Amino acid sequence: MDQPVAITHAAEPPGLGTVATAMDATSPLIEIRALFKSYRRGDQIIPVLNDISLDIAHGEFTALMGPSGSGKSTLLNLIAGIDKPDSGQLRIAGLDISRLSETALADWRAAHIGFIFQFYNLMPVLTALENVELPLMLTSLSRSERRERAALTLAMVGLDDRMDHYPSELSGGQQQRVAIARAIVTDPTLIVADEPTGDLDRRSAEDVLALLRRLNEEIGKTVLMVTHDANAAKSARRLIHLDKGELSTEQSGQS
Numbered sequence: 001m002d003q004p005v006a007i008t009h010a011a012e013p014p015g016l017g018t019v020a021t022a023m024d025a026t027s028p029l030i031e032i033r034a035l036f037k038s039y040r041r042g043d044q045i046i047p048v049l050n051d052i053s054l055d056i057a058h059g060e061f062t063a064l065m066g067p068s069g070s071g072k073s074t075l076l077n078l079i080a081g082i083d084k085p086d087s088g089q090l091r092i093a094g095l096d097i098s099r100l101s102e103t104a105l106a107d108w109r110a111a112h113i114g115f116i117f118q119f120y121n122l123m124p125v126l127t128a129l130e131n132v133e134l135p136l137m138l139t140s141l142s143r144s145e146r147r148e149r150a151a152l153t154l155a156m157v158g159l160d161d162r163m164d165h166y167p168s169e170l171s172g173g174q175q176q177r178v179a180i181a182r183a184i185v186t187d188p189t190l191i192v193a194d195e196p197t198g199d200l201d202r203r204s205a206e207d208v209l210a211l212l213r214r215l216n217e218e219i220g221k222t223v224l225m226v227t228h229d230a231n232a233a234k235s236a237r238r239l240i241h242l243d244k245g246e247l248s249t250e251q252s253g254q255s
């Protein structure tokens with residue numbers, strides 16, 4: 001991995017991370033109570049999450065594991081405000097996001113969530129720098145401020161020498177690091193990652209995990225990561241299992 005520069009708050013420009021929330025560092029960042037979610041297929045109802053309750057504190061690094069189809073992505077998408085629960089409470093930084101309108105939820109998501117996908121989801125026609133700049137289009141930053149912040153964030157993930165490359169000119173591991181830069185460029189409250197190492201070789205996976213650990217340890221970012229890889233889960237300090245739509249066991253990971 002190219003040598004990344006130190007991750008510090010100094011890279012944050014003014015005007016970001018100041019979105020008002022009922023944030024209280026003493027209460028959990030994520031408070032889920034009696035959460036239910038089902039999908040409808042034709043006239044069939046498929047229950048997916050069944051009475052989930054969960055607290056995640058500020059600054060935790062949590063791994064979520066469980067069999068395929070157990071509802072991990074569904075839970076992550078609810079927490080990230082991509083989907084809405086059928087019922088239950090879904091408080092994040094003091095705000096029950098299940099009660100927001102679609103528009104308010106989209107705004108909330110843009111300000112608070114950094115999402116990392118298994119297959120990177122970069123825009124193929126944009127360079128690495130332009131991909132990382134994209135979430136900043138929704139902010140009040142000027143073009144030069146956006147460029148500067150995106151460049152600093154790419155330097156954080158060790159890709160300052162790849163800024164003008166298109167995704168097709170980058171390795172999988174490099175593309176995922178661009179995707180991480182895109183996820184953190186807005187200084188989100190929460191980083192969620194759905195199998196971020198699922199498509200990577202072991203070496204690149206280790207780079208990505210090391211980066212997530214640094215974001216957690218060095219700047220205190222709260223990270224929630226779905227993984228099928230027990231080894232990847234060791235990067236987290238807490239391990240949660242989801243099985244048949246229920247959080248069945250909870251134990252400390254290594255670290």
Ligand SMILES: Nc1ncnc2c1ncn2[C@@H]1O[C@H](COP(=O)(O)OP(=O)(O)OP(=O)(O)O)[C@@H](O)[C@H]1O
Pocket residue numbers: 039040041046048066067068069070071072073074075
């Ligand atoms: N949009 C949808 N419409 C209908 N059913 C869905 C939808 N999304 C997910 N499901 C169903 O919900 C269940 C849980 O899916 P989910 O993607 O959350 O599982 P997962 O734990 O992430 O699995 P994997 O490890 O394979 O990614 C599955 O039975 C799936 O088929």
Ligand SMILES: [Mg+2]
Pocket residue numbers: 072073074194
């Ligand atoms: Mg999934």
